[in-house]
Amino acid sequence: MLKVVNRLKPASKTLVFAACLAVAGACTPIFKNHGYIPPPEDLAEIKVGVDTRESVEEAVGAPSSSGVVRDSGFYYVRSRVRHYGPKRPEVVSRELLAISFDDRGVVRNIERFGLEDGIVVPLDRRITESTIENRGFLRQLLGNIGNFNPANIPGASN
Template sequence: MLKVLNRLKPASRAVACTLVLATAVACTPVYKKHGYIPTPEELAEIKVGVDTRDTVLEKAGAPSSSGVLKDSGFYYVASRVRHYGPKRPEVVSRELVAISFDQRGVVRNIEKFGLEDGYVIVLDRRVTDSSVQDKGFLRQLLGNIGQFSPSNIPGAS
């Protein structure tokens, strides 16, 4: 490899080195962390049967989401996602801490779930589906050929 590089002109050598470095960098995984879960020390401060919703907010912070019903719990979610080149991002780890409350607003239970427990925690994303997804670009572009009608021209009667 060095013999080949030595035979190249300096400009070509710089381009070759840049391409090799760019290829190596493009294949490096990038990790992103999303969300927040309380630390084990913060969770240890929360006492089941003693703490209320307000004291949990003070000790552990605001939850990622809370239950729909008034007496349901707080949910803290943290995910770690790996982006690797052109591949689809992959969730490497996901943790969920669920703190449930009774009717009086007192902590009833603290549970921790993760991918390693065998639980798949699907985060619901509210995305509107469109009918365009099942058609390719050319099919969308050429799909109206033959469906033309003179009555569709504005101003024509």
């Protein structure tokens, strides 16, 4: 192999070197971070039984989401996803910080959950299903030919 590389012209050597770099770069994992969890220093400022919703929001920022039920809590979520070549992206870490409040709006508890604890925190998006079937644009457009009824036009007289 070394003899073959030595016989190549300098431009070809550069091309082979660039191709090797491209292949090595394609196999490098890429990490993407999503979300926000306040740092421990900011969380240390929050006193259970003393701080309120407003003081928590001032100290650590607005939550990623809050509870569906009024006055239930603040939730901060952070995920780290690894993308590796053609493989499906993999969640390598996910943390959830839950700050719960009592009926008066005072901090009741601060909890952390994550993949490291063996607790899987599934993130779910609810998407409204469309009534459009899996058809292309032209098929949808041409499929409506013949379905036109002038009586369905608003304001049309009978």
